[in-house]
Amino acid sequence: MALRWNSEFYMAMEHRDLQANAMALNNTGTYVLLAGRRYIAIRNLDDNDVDNIKKFPRQSKYDVGAAEWNHTDYNSDLCVISSNQRLEVLTWRSGELTQTHSLRAHTRVITDLNWHRTDPHLLASSSVDTFIHLWDLRDSRRPTSSLSAIAEASQVRWNYVNPHILATAHDGDIKLWDNRKGTAPVLYLSAHLAKIHGLDWNPNIESQLATSSQDNTVKFFDINNPKKAEYVLNTNAPVWRARFTPFGNGLVTVVVPQLRRGENSLLLWNTANRATPVHTFVGHRDVVLEFEWRKQKGGDIDFQLVTWSKDQSLLVWRIEPFLQKLCGHEPDESKDLDSDDIFESVEIPNKLSQKSQALQQEFSLLNLQIPKMDVLKMDLVKRFCTVCAKTNNFLVLLQVSFPTAYPHGVPPTFQVLQDSSIDDSTSAKLLQTLTHIAQQRVLKNRTCLEPCLRHMVATLEQLASDLNDKRRYDSPYFEPPNLFGAYNEDAYIPFPRTSGAKFCSVSTLVCFGRPTVSRRFATKMDSSTPRALSALGSVFSSKRPSDTITISSFYYQTQRNRPKHINTAHNLFRPQVVLYDTSELFYVNKQLAGKYILDGDVGTLCKYNGNEAARVGRWDLVQAWTLAELVSGPQQAEEDMHCNPFGTQLMKFLIEHYASKTDIQMAAMLSCVFGKEHEHTNRKQSLKSLLSPGTQLIPGKRWLKGGSPYHTIPPADVVADGWVFPLLRSARSNSLDNLRIEDNSIVPLKVNTTTSLYEYYKQAYAEILHRWDLLYERVEILKYMCVPGEIHKGVEFLSDCQHCLEPSRNCRCAACKKLSLNCVVCHISVRGSSNCCLVCGHGGHTIHMQQWFSSYEMCPSGCGCRCLIETGTVLSP
Known part of the structure; x- marks a missing residue:
């Protein structure tokens, strides 16, 4: 046991033999109780004798969870401690500590306890068993009331002003109880998203409650307006306790003891200015377990704070007037005493200011x-x-x-x-x-x-x-000094990767790296891959000052200009790029992609595709296509497809199965043939369900897929949010070619994510086909898309309709409905691929333009424009 002195805490006592983890201060501020598994100790804070402490052994295998002294003068000699599921009420009289009550009702560990502020007999306790018990010591056999909270109760606190209000904490929520209104909570607060560690009522404001939480915040609530916190105090660590000061607008916080992160200080805040603490109490060498305010003595303007820490030291801090002013309190300095009077009763060697x-x-x-x-x-x-x-x-x-x-x-x-x-x-x-x-x-x-x-x-x-x-880089082995540029530039530039692998296109793995002989050569030279570009020269340094080695010369110099030793190094370290065919590792098959069909009735194409799968040895696909053929057979009526578990539901499970196995090819093919989400049996009703109210199906109007043909992956929000269209189960005859509506756009319907996944499978498979250069097969898949493609964003060249002179994006004018371009060579309307001059605007079929300009330079219209030369001039930078 030792005694230490400081300007802020004028008393510091260490009791390492106690191993206490709970502290309580009596209502007069004279006695402090320290409780642990081995001892309960009482110390008189008014006595400066370091040996003036009473120890009482405990015969228990459980540690003390919480301790508190009665707040009233009537029972000021009573204190209570919690030990596992039991409450022990102790009496301190004539220097002796005796147990007077043992309260048993909880079935799990007690988490907190709190004496009533004005009733000397009333005590509240909370437990992991979700109950809050209210005890009257005049009848301690059972609780006078039990409040059921469903969730674990971690904190319990009586209101300072209103004697009937009780607050409890349950994970991140707060419940308020009124002991006059039964066992149901009167108010519920959703305070934090993380666990609440501490509660405290404002001693002067009945409706203000402060909560400290694991989420690094302290929140202040007005229970008369509980929907939102009045304000929030943000800290740098989870807050274990946050308690109001007995003066001004102050608040003291400590971090969670279980963290043990070196944050051993207490922080003093002004709640009116919450940007930063106004003071930090530094002195403990371990985390603070408990702290309480000592009752102010008459004539004293200094408040005192008593703290107990994991380092088994008890500190009494003096809160001087300047700290009180920082919290918005103006002390009456006329009652100030001589500061030296505080130390008169204690002998301090070599007393300092x-x-x-x-x-x-x-x-x-x-x-x-x-x-x-x-x-x-x-x-x-x-x-x-x-x-x-x-x-x-x-x-x-x-x-x-x-x-x-x-x-x-x-x-x-x-x-x-x-x-x-x-x-x-x-x-x-x-x-x-x-x-x-x-x-x-x-x-x-x-x-x-x-x-x-x-x-x-x-x-x-x-x-x-x-x-x-720097000295190493400036050595003769690194001449000239600017070998790889300035030291400060290259020393921190990472060396390029010398090996790596990446999947490119489909089923192709590209690997690059140094050959085996270069690695053996580097090992003999006691060298490894440099960490920075500036260290490259250390591997092959030149002995002659005239030989300069740069990055470009190291990799790109010809053998004739390269020094011999550098030439050898270059040959050894020449990178190698190797391409591997990994098609056998994936389920998608390029041969099947070129053979699969979507033409004809469903049964015929399923049988054909099953035969193609048998040719490549994919017998699992043969079985799937056979099931698809049976499902779509003539004996299956349209309405039976949805009711029969071996109909649409079977196909749905097959699609999910192949998608989960990353066989996007089979999932997309089945989605094109059987992807139908709605349950309407009439196809006309199905098409009408796609339209917004008031929209009609009018013959002659087609829904045209817009967007760039190269943009095949749908936007993330389209797939994630499910704003897609129900899919059609039929084959080519019921594809998008027959979906005719009044406008070029359609209002999407909100459907479940299953339908959006079908669309995604088709888009992904179309992208694979594009990389395989199977463009016709890709177009066949895109015809079954029910979501319009994304509108092209970028530079576009529009032609003016030769009839109405309105700009036209497509081959048919949107204004006059006529074909907008006639070929200047054959004088026939252009329906397919076309090219036009950017200067004169004349053009026609692409093949006719190629044939004409292979022999002539002038425009075939006779306008005198040299189209190829003039267009090249326009596009040149």
């Missing part, structure tokens, strides 16, 4: 084992520290001077002493960096000595490493 004590604490906590750094001198009177940092090439003597107001917003000053071995430029950069780090720390009222010293050592190590690299 308050600021000196803060610096003494920082000096005492400084880690003297920082690598490559020695502390030469620490002077509390003159308030400075001198350190020495040594690396391979640098020696830095640094003096740090601390102003009187440090660390409350005022950073220390840094000075590099004369015996240091760094130049002025490096010294200036180092001082600038240290000053910046110090300013960032003191803005949060945090000390900065150790972080600054560690950063200085890391900076010097990096400078030494860079210097060594």
